[in-house]
Amino acid sequence: MQLKLEPRGFQSKFWSYASPVLAIALTIVTMGVIFLVLGKDPAVSLYTFLIEPLVAENGATELLVKASPLILMGVGISLAYRANVWDIGAEGEFTIGALFGGGVGLAFPDLPFAVLFPAMLIAGVIGGMFWALIVALLRTRFNANEILTSLMLTYIAQLILIYMVTGPWRDPQGFGFPQTAMFSANATNPTIIEGTRLHLGIFFALAAAAAGWLLLTRSLLGFQLRVQGFAPRAARFAGFKENKLVWTALALTGGLAGLAGTLEVTGPIGQLTPQISPGYGYTAIIVAFLGRLHPIGVVFAALLLGLSYLGGEAAQIELALPSAVTGIFQGVLLFYLLGCDTLILYRLRIRSSRPAAVRA
Amino acid sequence: MTDTPLLKLTGIVKQFPGCLANDHVDLTVMPGEIHALLGENGAGKSTLVKIIYGVLRPDEGEILWQGEAVSIANPNHARKLGIGMVFQHFSLFEALTVAENIALGLSDPKDREGLRERIVEISTNYGLPLDPDRAVHDLSVGERQRIEIVRCLLQSPKLLIMDEPTSVLTPQEVEKLFETLRRLASEGCSILYISHKLEEIRALCEKATIMRLGRVVAHCDPRESTARQLAELMIGTELKPPSAMRAGAIEGTPRLEVNRLTLVSDHQFGTSLREISFSVRGGEILGIGGIAGNGQTELMDALSGEVYAGKPQTILIDGVPAGHMGPSQRRSAGASFVPEERNGHGAVSAMTLSENAFLSGHIRHSLARLGLIDHGKTTAFAQEVIKVFDVRTVGPKAEARALSGGNLQKFVIGREVLQKPKVLVVSQPTWGVDAGAAAAIHQAIIELANEGTAVVLISQDLDEIFALCDNIAVIAGGRLSAPKPVSATSVSEIGILMGGISDPVGDSHAA
Numbered sequence: 001m002q003l004k005l006e007p008r009g010f011q012s013k014f015w016s017y018a019s020p021v022l023a024i025a026l027t028i029v030t031m032g033v034i035f036l037v038l039g040k041d042p043a044v045s046l047y048t049f050l051i052e053p054l055v056a057e058n059g060a061t062e063l064l065v066k067a068s069p070l071i072l073m074g075v076g077i078s079l080a081y082r083a084n085v086w087d088i089g090a091e092g093e094f095t096i097g098a099l100f101g102g103g104v105g106l107a108f109p110d111l112p113f114a115v116l117f118p119a120m121l122i123a124g125v126i127g128g129m130f131w132a133l134i135v136a137l138l139r140t141r142f143n144a145n146e147i148l149t150s151l152m153l154t155y156i157a158q159l160i161l162i163y164m165v166t167g168p169w170r171d172p173q174g175f176g177f178p179q180t181a182m183f184s185a186n187a188t189n190p191t192i193i194e195g196t197r198l199h200l201g202i203f204f205a206l207a208a209a210a211a212g213w214l215l216l217t218r219s220l221l222g223f224q225l226r227v228q229g230f231a232p233r234a235a236r237f238a239g240f241k242e243n244k245l246v247w248t249a250l251a252l253t254g255g256l257a258g259l260a261g262t263l264e265v266t267g268p269i270g271q272l273t274p275q276i277s278p279g280y281g282y283t284a285i286i287v288a289f290l291g292r293l294h295p296i297g298v299v300f301a302a303l304l305l306g307l308s309y310l311g312g313e314a315a316q317i318e319l320a321l322p323s324a325v326t327g328i329f330q331g332v333l334l335f336y337l338l339g340c341d342t343l344i345l346y347r348l349r350i351r352s353s354r355p356a357a358v359r360a
Numbered sequence: 361m362t363d364t365p366l367l368k369l370t371g372i373v374k375q376f377p378g379c380l381a382n383d384h385v386d387l388t389v390m391p392g393e394i395h396a397l398l399g400e401n402g403a404g405k406s407t408l409v410k411i412i413y414g415v416l417r418p419d420e421g422e423i424l425w426q427g428e429a430v431s432i433a434n435p436n437h438a439r440k441l442g443i444g445m446v447f448q449h450f451s452l453f454e455a456l457t458v459a460e461n462i463a464l465g466l467s468d469p470k471d472r473e474g475l476r477e478r479i480v481e482i483s484t485n486y487g488l489p490l491d492p493d494r495a496v497h498d499l500s501v502g503e504r505q506r507i508e509i510v511r512c513l514l515q516s517p518k519l520l521i522m523d524e525p526t527s528v529l530t531p532q533e534v535e536k537l538f539e540t541l542r543r544l545a546s547e548g549c550s551i552l553y554i555s556h557k558l559e560e561i562r563a564l565c566e567k568a569t570i571m572r573l574g575r576v577v578a579h580c581d582p583r584e585s586t587a588r589q590l591a592e593l594m595i596g597t598e599l600k601p602p603s604a605m606r607a608g609a610i611e612g613t614p615r616l617e618v619n620r621l622t623l624v625s626d627h628q629f630g631t632s633l634r635e636i637s638f639s640v641r642g643g644e645i646l647g648i649g650g651i652a653g654n655g656q657t658e659l660m661d662a663l664s665g666e667v668y669a670g671k672p673q674t675i676l677i678d679g680v681p682a683g684h685m686g687p688s689q690r691r692s693a694g695a696s697f698v699p700e701e702r703n704g705h706g707a708v709s710a711m712t713l714s715e716n717a718f719l720s721g722h723i724r725h726s727l728a729r730l731g732l733i734d735h736g737k738t739t740a741f742a743q744e745v746i747k748v749f750d751v752r753t754v755g756p757k758a759e760a761r762a763l764s765g766g767n768l769q770k771f772v773i774g775r776e777v778l779q780k781p782k783v784l785v786v787s788q789p790t791w792g793v794d795a796g797a798a799a800a801i802h803q804a805i806i807e808l809a810n811e812g813t814a815v816v817l818i819s820q821d822l823d824e825i826f827a828l829c830d831n832i833a834v835i836a837g838g839r840l841s842a843p844k845p846v847s848a849t850s851v852s853e854i855g856i857l858m859g860g861i862s863d864p865v866g867d868s869h870a871a
Contacts, residue, residue: 010761010762011710218732218733218735219731219732219733220722220728220731220732220733221731223715223718223733226711227708227711227719230704230708230709230710230711231704231705231708231709231710233701233704233705234704234705234706234707234708234719236666236687237664237666237687237697237699237705237706237719237720238687238688238719238720239665239686239687239688239689239691239723241686
């Protein structure tokens with residue numbers, strides 16, 4: 001008996017939606033096995049990891065806090081990936097966006113909120129775009145692979161952040177800690193619900209998802225991005241300019257990542273530190289794929305991966321497991337997702353090991 | 361000649377996912393026979409010969425080789441039995457010499473001794489002149505095909521399979537190839553000749569097996585049938601004679617003018633265009649013939665604006681300088697285009713017909729407003745194309761890849777024709793298309809010209825050009841011959857031009 005993958009000859013609509021569901025189920029089973037191997041009760045552990053964070057006090061709002069940056073970046077990444085622009089540097093764009101937006105907040109702490117906060121958000125968007133457009137320039141001008149350049153720029157962004165918070169922008173009253181002063185009240189991302197950490201980010205995230213959906217399904221630009229991704233030659237035939245689409249796709253991803261960065265540092269964090277992101281920019285890539293590169297799908301995927309951050313914290317506190325559980329969950333999920341996506345183009349056949357009967 | 365068939369297939373079945381490619385196919389080839397395997401694209405001819413050549417294994421059925429049952433495991437086994445095959449697409453290394461390429465194809469290293477001498481011997485014997493020491497990239501397509509044939513002949517085959525061998529040859533080269541094949545047959549080598557070109561089959565073959573939709577529908581003697589009878593057997597319906605006639609008067613003013621278009625190709629093995637000039641008037645169909653790879657792709661790209669053609673004055677569309685324009689602006693100026701390749705160039709396989717209608721139709725039909733797609737108008741346009749051009753599909757929501765080649769091509773042509781362009785440039789409009797769809801496409805092109813559109817028809821099919829065009833020019837080596845009225849030229853004259861336009865003395869190869 002052998003298992004064989006047979007090309008379907010078409011893309012299965014059913015499996016393009018069923019694949020993420022199957023991947024999630026397999027991931028949960030695998031996590032249970034991992035907990036078991038680590039000497040924990042799988043049922044209790046899974047409950048702690050996946051359910052408890054939701055039923056805990058402020059669980060729902062905390063989930064939205066984690067999901068907001070993932071949605072913002074996941075939407076941008078989805079649009080770029082649709083056009084075969086493989087920007088994996090959202091983490092760096094997030095960082096530079098936070099530096100730009102945060103920098104404006106630190107420079108003008110006393111401006112009124114109505115002026116200062118929007119200015120910071122715009123600066124954040126510009127910062128993220130600027131970082132992504134370096135990638136666009138390198139690709140369109142020198143034909144440099146954006147996967148490499150965007151990843152490398154992420155490391156540079158991280159080092160710039162460390163330099164700024166340990167050097168020029170370090171808080172003089174900070175006892176030498178590598179961090180800036182806290183943002184002034186006027187430079188702070190306001191909370192929506194008293195007593196929680198839920199901030200304006202969720203509104204921006206949902207607006208981005210809605211706008212992304214509209215762009216993808218209704219607009220000429222979205223159409224151009226999709227044609228560019230499906231068939232670059234047909235895009236040229238239609239008169240769509242590839243370089244312009246690369247610039248646009250990267251500007252969108254970078255801008256949204258920069259916005260997410262500013263919202264994050266001015267909200268839950270409150271200052272610039274060397275650790276402003278637990279890898280949101282990379283997780284957003286999984287979010288984009290799990291959400292089928294669709295802005296609405298991204299919202300659901302971001303909720304699940306946001307949960308993995310909360311679950312990781314809970315597992316650390318209650319099960320005495322390292323927070324690497326979050327990374328393992330995300331990695332296992334991506335692994336299964338890529339595996340299950342094979343079923344979109346192939347069907348699994350179980351065959352007896354003797355070859356097909358040939359009368360000869 | 362004995363009574364034992366050289367090859368006898370009975371009840372061959374091959375199932376692919378979603379498609380029964382061969383449905384109980386029988387085929388008998390006698391020794392020394394030139395046997396035609398005739399059918400439209402997708403009829404199952406290629407699957408059948410791949411089974412004979414050991415590339416595919418049948419799900420059911422029996423293969424008798426010289427009266428004995430065999431199971432052909434792989435092409436190597438097929439060659440050992442004495443089966444040779446010349447594929448439609450050559451597998452040659454451009455950078456290597458003829459002899460090196462042939463040596464690479466030999467399964468037994470011992471055969472390499474004295475290879476050069478044997479190549480020379482065989483190629484002169486069979487009228488296939490080849491210099492073993494020339495590099496392949498210097499050779500014409502016809503010469504490349506000779507390499508493949510000689511490679512087969514070195515193994516002294518009993519059966520030679522030729523898959524669409526003439527699609528890349530000039531009429532003169534075709535005649536030479538036929539002489540070779542007849543000679544081989546007279547020496548006892550059987551030939552299985554796959555084609556959909558009916559006249560060729562009538563000229564060459566003594567027996568024909570006709571396939572349709574995976575089944576054998578008829579056996580006949582092609583010499584005693586008319587091309588029309590063969591075509592009807594092949595497509596299974598009665599062919600209507602071309603109903604549209606060239607009726608419109610040709611206007612005086614040119615709609616499309618090309619002035620000294622010179623374009624250096626970026627590709628290593630691409631063809632640079634050199635000083636191409638022509639003009640097409642309203643109501644005129646200009647045919648551009650030529651063998652594949654002589655600059656047709658580059659010319660199409662330059663005309664459609666996918667590649668910039670240099671100075672604005674190089675191309676005039678309806679009098680508007682357009683050499684510097686991209687495809688969208690050229691469409692606004694009144695042109696529309698049908699590239700040679702449907703999948704991934706003229707249409708996006710993964711997108712719906714609506715979306716494909718929008719692809720090139722949104723400019724002349726204003727299907728987008730303020731950056732947003734007007735879905736209602738787009739669907740209506742797609743629906744109109746489907747209806748007017750009788751595209752067999754479930755509707756505008758169907759994905760392009762779900763359509764057969766002929767239906768998708770009708771959709772692509774219809775999309776451009778219904779934009780009522782002043783200039784239409786089409787490349788290979790009926791390539792890989794069934795006879796019914798081809799007739800509909802030809803009719804649409806003729807009707808469009810009758811309404812006053814200037815049409816450029818780039819095609820490798822001389823029959824198509826002679827049937828449709830008013831004037832004809834030939835592209836060879838990136839140069840275009842002076843257009844001539846069809847009535848003032850002949851197939852053989854065009855054939856000579858296709859073989860290459862001699863360089864004028866003193867040409868410095870500046871391109």
